[in-house]
Amino acid sequence: MTASKTPTSPLEHRLQAEVRSLNATVAEHGICPRANPAAWFAAGLTRRRARLLCQPCPVRTACLRAAVIEEALVIRTVGGSVHSLHGARGGLTGPARAPLVKEVLDAIADDEASRTAEAARGAA
Numbered sequence: 001m002t003a004s005k006t007p008t009s010p011l012e013h014r015l016q017a018e019v020r021s022l023n024a025t026v027a028e029h030g031i032c033p034r035a036n037p038a039a040w041f042a043a044g045l046t047r048r049r050a051r052l053l054c055q056p057c058p059v060r061t062a063c064l065r066a067a068v069i070e071e072a073l074v075i076r077t078v079g080g081s082v083h084s085l086h087g088a089r090g091g092l093t094g095p096a097r098a099p100l101v102k103e104v105l106d107a108i109a110d111d112e113a114s115r116t117a118e119a120a121r122g123a124a
């Protein structure tokens, strides 16, 4: 069950550009793209294990930001929930990223709401 949704928020467009740039950095310098990525998505991954896996990586901050944005955009476009996030990214497990992903989703929703309100005021 997938429901495609065209991005409507200018913030969402900016985030898409940001995540493309961050992912290019992560692909080039991250350690897991060159290691055995299965370890980062192992069943029963703990917060401690996620932190240890990513600790030596030079692009942890960029990776975490990319993960959080990407996961928020996926939830908006194909559905899903912050409760289904999994795998270690940027040193955090899915459940540990969930509040950060929710912040991005809320920011996009706020941006959309303010644009809609502006448009309604303009039309009045």
Ligand code: SF4
Pocket (backbone or CB within 6 Å): 026, 029, 030, 031, 032, 033, 040, 053, 054, 057, 058, 059, 060, 061, 063, 064, 088, 089, 090, 091
């Ligand atoms: S921070 Fe972790 S998940 Fe991200 S690229 Fe580095 S090792 Fe991979």
